[in-house]
Amino acid sequence: MNKKMLMTGNEAIGEAAVQAGCDFYAGYPITPQNELTAYLAKRMPEEKRVFVQAESELAAINMVMGAAACGRRAMTTSSSPGISLKQEGISYLAGARLPCLIVNIMRGGPGLGNIAPAQSDYFQATKGGGHGDYHCLVLAPGSVQEAYHLVFLGFDLADQYRTPTILLGDGMLGQMMEPLIVCSSPACRPGREFVVRRKRLPTKPWALNGCQGRGPRVVKSFFMQNELLEGHNKILQKNYAQIKNKEQRCEQLYLEDSSIVLVAYGSMARIAKAATAALRKKKIKAGLLRPISLWPFPAGAFEQLLKKKKKLRFLVLEMSCGQMVEDVRLAVNGRAAVDFYGRSGGGIPTEEEILKKILHRG
Amino acid sequence: MREEIICAGFGGQGIMLLGKVIAQAAMKENKHLTWIPSYGSAMRGGTAFCTVVISKEEIASPYVDKCDSLFVFNQPSWDKFKRRVRPGGLVLLNSTLIKNSLGPKGVKIRKIPFTDLAASLGNARVANMIALGVYLKEKNIVKKKSCFEVFAEIVPPGKEHLVGINKQALDKGYAV
Structure with missing residues (x-):
């Protein structure tokens, strides 16, 4: 059963994250994406998931790195200046091949800029932003409904390719309300607006989830010997080539x-x-x-x-x-x-x- | 059919709510719609506005430059938005707070003391719903019945007693 609701883009992204099985969120408030953080502050505890209002954007992205390394579906959200602060973490996530969803509800820049809608973080999102030879998958929704769908896709692609994925929206999309059809089901618990259909998430044979009964695993972006780092970069590039080949959407x-x-x-x-x-x-x-x-x-x-x-x-x-x-x-x-x-x-x-x-x- | 609406006034006058009621009523009638608020730091008494687009077809651009209908509740908002009404457009103007109501030609301006009328009902905060009543009478974009249903749906828990006065206000506007 599907349910039609009036929601802002920010709220729709938050609800989609909950439904897509995000179990860890860390963020720090910034306009024009505050409603997203606020929405998850309410919804994540309802579903017994983790919500952290971090002390800074840096803390938030590094908490996400920790949760992702443990195999959890993790997300952080911010707007342009906050995303700049997260760049070091994003580069580390890409280097360590850790999946996560990063939402950027863009505002005007450079610097503190203003809070109006803008698209001036395209370079930052698509060409790196942090240091090193890496890319993030970047998805750009054009409506509240599409933002909802791309959150599911973003988490799935992140897991599939073991890469941080960026959902790139702007202040208008975040603030705008449009009718949204959310996936719901007759099994909806009474008193709850939504039901969370948690499909089986992909297994993560690299995740750090306790090595009792098995050999230890390592998740890292640090390769001191030159040939090791080059080898690692070749693996990343092969992955990017595959993404380029299979995941173009328009x-x-x-x-x-x-x-x-x-x-x-x-x-x-x-x-x-x-x-x-x-x-x-x-x-x-x-x-x-x-x-x-x-x-x-x-x-x-x-x-x-x-x-x-x-x-x-x-x-x-x-x-x-x-x-x-x-x-x-x-x-x-x-x-x-x-x-x-x-x-x-x-x-x-x-x-x-x-x-x-x-x-x-x- | 594409109706573009701007609602403008100061924070606390129920500007966002007015837009949301129209938007949600349109959704009830299976129309397409978008609602965009002015956002960011604001204070009670500062300016606030939102734009609503209602259409029978899918809405390509949600961006409103010139509007077909303008709800305007205070002087600074009127000064700011009077040039953004299309020729042939409709203005619902709160004459309680807008003393200099001179506007562009070719636009229908209904000057009504919404705030005074609301105060006479016992709650100055329902000025927005009186204006909505006038609008529904002027233009058949959404139905009164849909708006009443929306009131009942969006009222926060513990505030149910306010539905009555809002309905009363809408009716009063409808009868002006």
């Missing part, structure tokens, strides 16, 4: 006959979708390509488009000064024109501005 709209393709993710893609519809009304053959996985970037979809159609133009739209546009240019590799329009610091490109940008270029 939504495509009207691309069959499009001559102009808008490229946008997250909240920005919602406005791009409206602009696409408006352009179609004006008999302009516009389409939308919305990356859902930001790393791996859905380069394959661009490849297929460019193979089919010779004359194409891309317009990349972002709530930043231009970050994803670099990945689009790499994917397109000079075979088509790639334009960019973005606003930052809380500015949001409007439908009107997008139309102007397209119609004026002719």
Whole structure:
């Protein structure tokens, strides 16, 4: 049985985490993701899971590392400046091959910036952020409903590939309420709004869960000898190659006959979708390509488009000064024109501005 | 059909709640909707606003630039949002607190002392629901019945006695 509720993106992510079997949460408050921490402060103890309001973002990510090393589904959430503080921990998690979910409800930067929605942490999320040769899987939801679903997927992919996964949303998505269909079941206990269907989680033969009766295990990112570290990095790279191969995700709209393709993710893609519809009304053959996985970037979809159609133009739209546009240019590799329009610091490109940008270029 | 609404006033006037009631009533009627609040540090007496979009079709962009209906409860909010009403749009203006109510042309402005009317019912805090009543009469976007159902659903435990006065306020607005 499914149940329709009115929830904010923050609350939906929190509820999804509980339902996906997250047993450990540590976080530190920051706008615009406070409702997520608040929601879990209430829900995690209800389900007898661990909720910690840590003393800092650094503590939170390192607590998550500990829980993940013990084989637990662990999560931390924050917003841009807080995520910067977590970078050391994220690099260690990636190095030690530990799965976890990290939610970033982005706000304006750099520095303390402001609390308005933004997408200026794309580089940080997809290109590392911390030190070393690593990537995190990055998923970018475009609606409250999708945020809910991607939490499940994020935890699963993290476990499958033993890698930290980032859910990259923005302040608008976190704060916005939309109807959400949550998975529920008739076995719902009375007095409880939700029932937690805990599916069997994957076994983790590397987890540090007490070595009585077996040999000890080691989880670490420290390899003093050069050849050992290079060998470890090769294992990581092989894993990344597999992720790149199998986990590219995107939504495509009207691309069959499009001559102009808008490229946008997250909240920005919602406005791009409206602009696409408006352009179609004006008999302009516009389409939308919305990356859902930001790393791996859905380069394959661009490849297929460019193979089919010779004359194409891309317009990349972002709530930043231009970050994803670099990945689009790499994917397109000079075979088509790639334009960019973005606003930052809380500015949001409007439908009107997008139309102007397209119609004026002719 | 796409109705874009802005609700604006100062913290404590029930601005967010007003938007939520409209949003939840729309959900009851199986319409698509989005609700976005102004967020962050705020204080009682400071400004607060939220935007609501209601549509029969899936809502692509939840972002509201110009609106079809504006609920406005204090002077700073009116000064800030009067340029964001579409020509032909509707304004529900709280004339108790907005003395300089000069607005753009081509917009229907209903100037009603919501706060005074609410006070006469015995609770100045239901000014928001009086305005909602006027809105429901002006525009048939959501039904009164749905709003009443929402009241009963969202009332926090221990506050059930407030449902009555909110219904009364909505009815009063509907009859203005």
